Amino acid sequence: MHNPSSNTRNFPALPHFTGMNAPSRVECQIQDLEVIGELPKALEGTWYRCGPDPQYPPMLGDDIYINGDGVVSAFTFANGHVDFKMRYVRTQRFEAERAARQALFGLYRNQFTDHPSVRGLDRGTANTTAFMHAGRLFALKEDSLPYELDPVTLETKGRHDFNGKLRSRTVTAHPKRDPETGEWVFFGYEAAGDASKSVAYCVANRHGTLVREEWFEAPYAAMQHDFAVTRDYVIFCVFPTTCDLDRLKAGGTHWMWNDALDTWIGVMPRHGCAKDMRWFRRPACYSYHVANAFNEGSQITIDLCVSARNVFPYVPAVDGSAHDPQANAPFLTRWRFDAESPDTSFDARVLSSMPGELPRIDERLSMRPHRFIYYGGIDPSRSQLVAGPIGLGSNHLVRVDTQTGDVKALFLSDTTTFQEPQFVPVPAAEGLLLAVLDHHDTALASVVVLNAADIEAGPIAQIKLPIRLRDAFHGDWAPANPTIL
Known part of the structure; x- marks a missing residue:
């Protein structure tokens, strides 16, 4: 077994630990960020974001981007001002490693590679999604339970198991919030433990009380990162990124294609x-x-980003084939099913020719027919800059009109990449988009504010940060006054 005292104090000089991907390890509070331009008056609320930022160099000498400790940040917009906070989530894992002053957990989602001193501790990093429900803020990671945070201070309150009612060991980092009922609809895969086929489908009511948990078995143990919900259906996606318990016990990777x-x-x-x-x-x-799903009777439509195989370069293939970033690029795609048809196949149509990921919509239309989708695009003919989990950062923001087929894209410069966009609803307009912009030439970050209907016009305003923000994954917008929309 590895001796933690032999850990290097340096992060490895590898792409996912250097440049814009270098760990920042910063907790801070900055009042009145500098704003270029004028913020829209309707922009009032808090934008929460969550992502990975390892506090210590990896125990085994290398690690993957998505295994960093969870960091939650908050941009609070009020009366034309923007304040910023960023704090680590105090998970059991974080606290154990901070006490030891070094990493104690091994490979991503492989408990058999951990130091003996942390056996039995929660391995969850709470590093994927910041999510508000019933006035409470949660940090989510799909292999573990949520952690609750104070929505003002970002202090960690502790693990959340719905007052002991939840039996699933895991909760997806892609919850669905029903805009009509206020329900938190979610699931957990590997719900009974590593490599299990168990899936738990769950619902919490608008007050946050767990009111449903139903288990079933998937065809095989697979990564089920996201799912889809409509008014009348729930759709579970089982893709062949698979887990094997014997492989884990032998010290191998959790996932293989x-x-x-x-x-x-x-x-x-x-x-x-x-x-x-x-x-x-x-x-x-x-x-x-x-991005979203909806149904009209038994006809189900799902818009999602689809690739030929898993896009992460660190998910190896069972047959040993090499990862090809261009051949495996994801494209925004529309799937259509007839839930009552005896045919088990379904239709697929690509909605945009620009590959990309991290799609968002106006979440007031979640589970209902939507028109516009916004996502981070990667144009291979433009600059290719390293940032985030798949290797390349998004050099465009893209808006797709699913009714007309019109696609608009914003490119700012050869030295910037976009993080995940956040849609912000405003009265009597399509809405606003927020996105963190990585400045690779200065190693700093800013936030661009865009008119969602005219992203090609460029930023309405830009918010400057005096620090770099390592690429986060997913965020949530909490309006200051939800009743005005």
């Missing part, structure tokens, strides 16, 4: 039960993120 397996899509009536699940199939493919 196996394109000998089909993709399975489970469609369950939202108010039905697992025995009503119908499974659709297609050849192997992958998707990390769903």
Whole structure:
């Protein structure tokens, strides 16, 4: 077993630990960020974001981007001013390593590679999504339970298990909030533990009380990063990024790509039960993120980013084939199912020719028909800058009109990349977009504010930060006054 006292005090000189990906290890509070231009008066609220930032060099000498400690940040907009806070989530893992002053946990999601001193501790990093529900702020990571934070101070309150009612060991980092009922709809995969096929479908009511938890088995143990919910259906996506317990015990990686397996899509009536699940199939493919889904009767539409295989270069293939970033690029795609058809196949149509990821919509339309989708695009003919988990940062922001097929894209410079966009609803307009901009030439960050209907016009305003922000994953907008929208 590895002796933690032999840990290097230096982060490895590798792409996911250097440049814009270098750990910042910063907690801070900055009042009145500098603003270039004028902020829209309707921009009032807090934008929460969550991402990975390792506090110590990896115990085994190397690690993957997504295994960093969770950091939650908050941009608070009020009366034309912007304040900023950023704090680590005090997970059990974080506290144990801080006490030891070094890393104690091994490979990503492999408990068998950890130091013996942390056996039995929660390995969760709470590093993927900041999510508000029922006035409470949570940091989510799909392999563990949520952590609750104070929405003002960002101080960690502790793990959240719905007052001991939740049986699933895991909660997805892609919750769905029903804008009509206020429900928090979620699931947990590997719900019974590593490499299990168990999936738990769960619902918390508008007050945050767990009111449903139903378990079923997926066709095989797979990474189910996201899912889809409509008014009447829940859709579970099983893609062939697979886990094997024997491999874990041998010290191997949690995930491997196996394109000998089909993709399975489970469609369950939202108010039905697992025995009503119908499974659709297609050849192997992958998707990390769903933009939205809706249904018209039994016709289900899902918009999501689809790639030929897992886009992460550190998910090896079972057959040993090399990762090809261009061949495996994800494209915004529309899938259509008929839940009542005896045919188990389904239609697929690409919505935009520019590859990319991290799609967002106006979440007032979640689970209902939507028109516009916004995402981070990567134009291979432009600058290719290293940032974030898949290797390359997004050199464009893209707006897709799903009704007309019109695609608009914003490119700012050869030295900047965009992090995930955040849609902000405002009265009597399509809305605003916020996005952190990575400045690779200065190693600093800023936030651009855009008119969602005319992103090609460029920023309405730009908020300057005196620090670099390591690429986060997902965020949530909490309006100061939700009733005005």
